[in-house]
Amino acid sequence: MSIPSKEFTGRHMLMTTVAFFTVVIGVNVTMALYASSSWSGLVVENTYVASQEFNRKAAEAKTMAASGVVGKLSFLHGAIHYDIRNRDGSPAAVDEVAANFKRPVGDHEDFHVAFAKVSEGRFEATHRLTSGDWIVEIVSRRDGKVVMHEADRIDTGGSGQ
Incomplete structure (x- = not known):
């Protein structure tokens, strides 16, 4: 067969x-x-330099987290508000606050804003914030020294501020 x-x-x-x-x-x-x-959408100019700075930035973040100082960002009627408080809820002693607003992808809408001090621990800036995702990096200083450095990803939703 x-x-x-x-x-x-x-x-x-x-x-x-x-x-x-x-x-x-x-x-x-x-x-x-x-x-x-x-x-995540995070882009750095030089990946080698960013990798070398990672451990230093991680140690700084741990120190700031241990201090108990907390910041809160809010938006109301075209104004950007930032409140910074100590662990016990009292206003933190801060002289200046500045923020960088960045889109996760692309830089055509990125902007920097310096906040004006309204009262101890309360700051305000005026800037129209379009809706969508933003990465906000906020630096608070007292006598030139950094008290708080934080970065958050926020979503302003469907309504621009």
Whole structure:
């Protein structure tokens, strides 16, 4: 009894090629979806310098967190408010507050704002803030020394401020 030979035909080649490219395209689409849903959007000018500064910045953040000083950012009627308090809730002694507002992707809307002191621990600035995601870096100083340095990602929602 002889075994029938099976030929590799053009149809087999077509199915092999289609199967191969289906797998490649499927993997690429899956990876693109994972990347776009998990990317923080943080961009630095020089990745080497940023990596070298990481440990120093992490130690500074731990020291500031241990101090108990807490800042709160709020928006009302086109004004940006920043309250800074000590651990016990009393106003923190701060001379100046400045903030950098950055979009997670792109820099065409980024801006810097210096806050005016309204009262001890209370600062205010006027700037129209368009709706969407922002990364806000706030630095508070007393006699030139940094009291609080924080960065938060905020979402102003559908209503611009």
